[in-house]
Amino acid sequence: MNEFFQTLKTQRWDDHRYYHHSRINQTLHFISAVSFLVAYALVFVNPAWAALLAWCVSMTTRQAGHFFFEPRGYDEVNQATDEYKEAIKVGYNIRRKIVLLAVWVALPAVLWLSPSLGGLIQPAVGWQGYVEDVGMAWFCLGVVGLFFRVGQLWVTQGAMQGLAWMTKIITDPFHDIYLYHKAPLYLLRGQLIDPMDHVAH
Template sequence: MKDFLQTVEVQRWDDHRFYHHSRINQSLHFLSAVCFVIAYGMLFVEPAWAALLAWGVSMTTRQAGHFFFEPRGYDHVNDASDAHKEAIKVGYNIRRKIVLLAVWAAIPVLLWLQPSVFGLIEPSTDFMGYAHDLGIAWLALGAGGLVFRVLQLCFTQSVMTGLAWGYKIITDPFHDIKMYHRAPLWLLRGQLIDPMDHVSHATHARHG
């Protein structure tokens, strides 16, 4: 259990120091995390609407932070190129995210054009029914994307890595609230990029 939790912490630390330098990205992650926690609560009573909130607000704000605001140049804090960081990313790197988001965007179009999904489900007859079907489809996509990457990591790296990443993803909203709740304040003060002094200190301590 100790090794498992340590693996989770290493993944969290690497995720933060490599991919969350922008204060805008951090702030969007804070907003995303709050909405995800709300969606978790809704999951037990209205799973379709929980998925609509999770994908429609939480995931869009979270991924917008990565795609539009996170610096993609050379990372001087970690002495790593963007290509290197993308290559070693445990979870969904930009290329994998594009594929996942393409499927996400295609689902509402499919449901609009084929409400029965070629006879697989009972077709909706009004907008609320369409929204419900969309939410369930997005919920399935989220669960499928999580399980797929966990299994992929189990086979390509190790079972520990895969399970730790799955646990990390599920609990990330709670961690992100703790980690990034001050980011909007730094942003209001005009700080667009986190200086990552804590990362530099940790790196120097490790190699010192």
């Protein structure tokens, strides 16, 4: 059990020190984390609407932080190139994220063109039915995306890495609120990049 928690701790630490230098990215992660917690509660009431919130608010703010605001050049703090960080990333690196987001964007079009998914589901009735079908499709995408990467890690790096990463992903909203709740304040003070004094060697 100690090995599991140490693996989880290492994954969280690497994720923070390598991929969250931008205060804008940190602030967007804080917003994302809060909305994810709302989605977590909503999943017990209406999974489709929980997925709509998670993908349209939580994931877009989170990924916008990475794609548009996080520095991609040489990481002076960690003495690492972007190519190195992308190669060793345990979860979804930029290339994997692009594939995942492409499927996310494509699913509404697929459901619009084939409401029954070739007879797999009952076709939606009306606009609300279509939106809820999209939500359920996105809910399934989230679950499949999670377990697909866990399976990849299990095969390539062992069960411990896969299970620790799954735990990390599920608990990230709680951890991100703890880590980044002060980021909006730093941003208002004009600090665009976290000096990462606690990380520097």
